[in-house]
Amino acid sequence: MTTVSKRTVSLPAEQSRYIDELVATGTYASASEVVRAGVRALQERDAAVERWLREDVAPVYDAMLDDPGRAVAAKDVMASIRAHHALRLKAKPE
Incomplete structure (x- = not known):
């Protein structure tokens, strides 16, 4: 079973109302579920950025180091x- 760590957080009224709305409409069963979903979304986004940097950006950077002639001037x-x-x-169209 997963260990649960209790936290106390302060939120702007708008975010607090949004959480309450998600719970009231039955989208989530509790405020804790809303927060967990938000943290999971952040983790997924961060993992996607890391994957993009590792798989797309780093190889291009390395290729540019190997052959600087491939570069395009900023002014161009x-x-x-x-x-x-x-x-x-x-x-x-106007």
Whole structure:
């Protein structure tokens, strides 16, 4: 069985009302369940960010270190973004 650790937390009124609403509508059985779901969501998000950094960012970073010629200058990136944005604005119906 999982050991439970009791905590006392302070929340803004808006968040407290939201928890009460989730319990009142039956979405969750208790405020503790709402908080546990929130912590699980944070853990999942943090794990996803870590996975993205490890699987996507780190290999690209390593590749750039191995071959710096692959890099694109910041001014060129910004020029491309500005051009793309200008095209989108131009194509946007008024």
